Amino acid sequence: MTEFKLPSLGADMDEGKLLEWKVKPGDAVKRGQVIAVVDTSKAAVDVEIWHDGVVEALITKEGETIPVGTVMAKLRETGEKPAPAPAPAAPPPARPKEVPPSLRKPASPAARKRAHELDVDIDKVEGTGPHGAVTLEDVEKTAKKPAPAKKPAPEPSPVADRQLEMRKAIGAAMSRSKREIPHYYLAETIPMHKALETLARANEARPVTERVLMGALQLKAVALTLKKFPELNGFWRDGAFQAGAGVHVGVAISLRQGGLVAPAIHDVDQRSLEDLMRALADLVKRARAGSLRSSEMSDPTITVTNLGEQGVEAVYGVIYPPQVALVGFGRIAERAWAEDGALRAAPLVTATLSGDHRASDGHRGARFLAALREQLQRPEEL
Amino acid sequence: MKPEALKSQVLEIMATIAPELEPGELRADQPLRNQVDLDSMDWLNFLVALHERLKVDIPEADYARLVTLDDLLGYLGAKIAASSSA
Numbered sequence: 032m033t034e035f036k037l038p039s040l041g042a043d044m045d046e047g048k049l050l051e052w053k054v055k056p057g058d059a060v061k062r063g064q065v066i067a068v069v070d071t072s073k074a075a076v077d078v079e080i081w082h083d084g085v086v087e088a089l090i091t092k093e094g095e096t097i098p099v100g101t102v103m104a105k106l107r108e109t110g111e112k113p114a115p116a117p118a119p120a121a122p123p124p125a126r127p128k129e130v131p132p133s134l135r136k137p138a139s140p141a142a143r144k145r146a147h148e149l150d151v152d153i154d155k156v157e158g159t160g161p162h163g164a165v166t167l168e169d170v171e172k173t174a175k176k177p178a179p180a181k182k183p184a185p186e187p188s189p190v191a192d193r194q195l196e197m198r199k200a201i202g203a204a205m206s207r208s209k210r211e212i213p214h215y216y217l218a219e220t221i222p223m224h225k226a227l228e229t230l231a232r233a234n235e236a237r238p239v240t241e242r243v244l245m246g247a248l249q250l251k252a253v254a255l256t257l258k259k260f261p262e263l264n265g266f267w268r269d270g271a272f273q274a275g276a277g278v279h280v281g282v283a284i285s286l287r288q289g290g291l292v293a294p295a296i297h298d299v300d301q302r303s304l305e306d307l308m309r310a311l312a313d314l315v316k317r318a319r320a321g322s323l324r325s326s327e328m329s330d331p332t333i334t335v336t337n338l339g340e341q342g343v344e345a346v347y348g349v350i351y352p353p354q355v356a357l358v359g360f361g362r363i364a365e366r367a368w369a370e371d372g373a374l375r376a377a378p379l380v381t382a383t384l385s386g387d388h389r390a391s392d393g394h395r396g397a398r399f400l401a402a403l404r405e406q407l408q409r410p411e412e413l
Numbered sequence: 414m415k416p417e418a419l420k421s422q423v424l425e426i427m428a429t430i431a432p433e434l435e436p437g438e439l440r441a442d443q444p445l446r447n448q449v450d451l452d453s454m455d456w457l458n459f460l461v462a463l464h465e466r467l468k469v470d471i472p473e474a475d476y477a478r479l480v481t482l483d484d485l486l487g488y489l490g491a492k493i494a495a496s497s498s499a
Contacts (some may be wrong), residue, residue, distance in 0.1 A: 231473060231474075234473045235472065235473065235474070238464075238470060239457075239460050239461055239464045239470055239471060240461050242457060242458060242466065242473065244453050244454060245453070246453065246454070285452075287431065287432075287450075288432060288433065311454075312454065312457070312458070315454050315456070340452040340453060
């Protein structure tokens with residue numbers, strides 16, 4: 032018998048509210064399968080399971096808020112016999128009006144979460160998505176319709192609540208970071224004409240659906256360079272550095288309504304640029320729709336932030352604990368550049384490293400940025 | 414396609430990328446990406462959606478010409494006319 036616990040979904044999340052079970056007792060589950068949807072201050076997270084097995088019992092009830100580490104369900108190994116008849120048989124359905132999961136309307140986690148926030152009964156929403164699935168938009172449309180007036184007193188809007196929650200969560204994680212992590216900061220100017228030319232040439236041949244953005248190229252360059260600097264890729268836990276098992280790059284994604292999340296793309300160093308771009312596009316889309324996976328939230332080994340779109344020259348980021356480094360990119364812009372005794376205009380970017388002094392020193396950090404600069408002069412390798 | 418129909422389709426697609434946008438707020442003769450706060454990912458998603466809906470491919474080399482909504486509508490109108498007469 033194994034216990035399934037609510038995993039940590041990042042430094043700024045210490046509890047979550049179970050929105051929905053995706054499985055029921057007796058179901059066989061596979062490693063990586065989404066078994067529950069948990070609401071956090073940042074997103075509705077699809078929680079994945081990390082063992083194969085059979086669901087023995089669901090312990091947490093839908094709607095319950097629980098701290099990280101709480102046992103949510105019990106599982107038995109595939110082939111293991113069910114536990115001797117659960118004493119007081121299965122508890123009677125707590126909420127009889129609820130439709131069993133299999134009869135529920137298909138709906139995205141984001142739509143379910145929004146429905147919950149807006150107090151909309153999702154089973155009564157007309158779905159316009161694939162197979163009649165209820166989309167976020169459907170929920171919002173339904174909510175806008177004048178409902179039978181039952182709540183006359185204006186309550187704080189759920190959107191504002193969420194904003195407040197997210198600000199609190201970001202504040203708590205960043206305060207912890209600044210309190211615990213002795214940051215050092217380095218910056219390096221990197222000529223980008225080779226990377227820009229290579230990318231433009233490759234994109235010319237690609238249909239719009241397969242075009243690659245500079246952001247993806249930068250992620251790949253960071254990931255490849257990190258392989259030579261393992262002390263920047265991992266976690267500081269219990270007073271010691273633990274190297275990351277892979278290069279899982281957290282991508283800082285700003286949300287349109289404010290706030291940000293930094294979920295991971297896994298094994299960035301091993302992906303082709305095209306594959307990485309697809310993963311990035313998918314991640315941004317889901318982050319903005321408020322629908323992420325637990326593995327993406329819990330295991331980034333470093334974070335990359337790109338504020339260049341906003342036009343800043345450089346960003347000196349705050350490390351997201353328990354990570355030990357953060358790489359920032361500013362805007363790529365033409366500036367004066369001296370090379371071989373001549374001055375010319377060249378597209379440049381300022382890359383920065385925020386490092387955790389407990390895990391690495393400025394000397395290694397400087398070598399990392401120099402190696403990143405060199406890697407970006409060899410864009411054909413990316 | 415009539416210019417008004419094209420405009421309403423483009424705005425509909427834009428609303429899927431930037432749901433908070435009030436179409437009335439958008440100035441058609443001012444830079445689009447600043448007004449709607451579109452980053453390069455949003456912009457690419459917008460172009461992909463235009464491509465899917467209108468069957469128009471916009472090469473990267475043409476991005477620089479597409480500054481305002483008016484620019485974009487003119488460009489799309491010409492592309493659609495060219496492909497339907499071809």
